[in-house]
């Protein structure tokens with residue numbers, strides 16, 4: 001089948017890998033001008049790593065990430081309040097490394113066409129997509145369209161124009177630092193320092209043999225964000241440094257040593273899960289289908305799981321006699337929708353716990369399961 005995929009992030013690349021293995025011909029249309037080097041890092045649970053291995057994604061050597069053993073919840077003075085074992089086999093990765101490993105695993109006949117932003121979808125008979133229109137005006141035709149165009153998905157907007165979305169209350173300021181001393185201090189652990197009143201935390205985790213990622217989570221209702229016109233990365237950087245001044249080592253040191261040009265402001269959105277991830281010959285995958293709260297740590301793993309579920313649905317359809325493609329895709333939508341609704345609920349619960357004073361709630365591993 002001839003498949004057009006929009007977005008060459010984790011979900012788009014994974015869809016091209018899984019469907020390419022089944023003999024489908026995939027083209028990826030990516031908005032950016034070149035492969036993303038941006039992004040910091042994330043944690044992958046064992047199940048997601050197993051999927052990647054089974055698909056031939058090479059996560060050895062420079063792409064192997066760091067095994068994570070324990071979650072250490074600390075107060076702002078650095079005392080450990082709570083410790084939890086992280087599921088065995090979990091690892092942290094630099095986003096750049098995981099993206100490179102996925103690009104290496106792409107079938108040779110799955111080109112990534114950069115500078116190709118999805119702008120609109122033309123609907124034909126019965127809600128079928130007759131063409132996707134790029135910002136350049138180019139019309140893209142295909143038998144199946146996969147929208148993997150991230151949190152602010154254009155395809156999701158076209159499909160559900162009135163679906164309410166709002167900015168999440170908690171934003172994340174994320175940075176990457178090269179620091180051997182902090183690497184030794186962090187060991188194989190995810191560390192998180194919490195303000196006693198809630199609503200402010202600093203996380204630190206190793207992502208490769210040279211770098212750690214830090215992230216500061218800020219309740220924007222409590223700590224006034226920089227004025228909109230100054231609300232750029234530098235103003236946020238200054239704000240989180242001010243808010244965490246005097247916190248335990250190595251948090252202030254890590255923030256201070258990070259190149260402010262390399263930090264990223266993560267502005268998640270809060271929205272209910274859209275009613276379905278499939279209409280006729282269009283499917284939504286990854287953040288495009290279900291933008292999650294960062295507290296779930298599920299963005300990457302769910303993008304991988306979506307691609308695997310979609311490939312399973314298409315394989316069942318290919319093998320069936322008189323099978324209907326639309327039915328197979330509806331099964332994909334149903335299966336993933338159920339799972340994603342649970343993550344949405346858990347993400348909102350985790351966000352509420354984060355906002356409460358740390359003494360009044362149990363400490364928790366920031367992960368939806």
Ligand SMILES: Cc1cc2nc3c(=O)[nH]c(=O)nc-3n(C[C@H](O)[C@H](O)[C@H](O)COP(=O)(O)OP(=O)(O)OC[C@H]3O[C@@H](n4cnc5c(N)ncnc54)[C@H](O)[C@@H]3O)c2cc1C
Nearest residue numbers: 007009010011031039040041042117118149150286287299
């Ligand atoms: C640059 C970047 C850095 C990130 N860094 C981190 C991080 O450090 N930690 C973390 O936990 N998560 C990070 N994320 C988010 C994380 O990758 C996703 O939550 C998760 O992997 C789900 O993957 P996805 O493919 O659905 O979305 P994404 O990984 O966001 O990929 C979406 C892709 O679609 C492209 N795109 C967007 N709109 C269009 C359009 N209209 N037409 C064509 N292409 C389009 C984007 O450029 C992007 O390549 C980052 C995402 C990006 C894009």
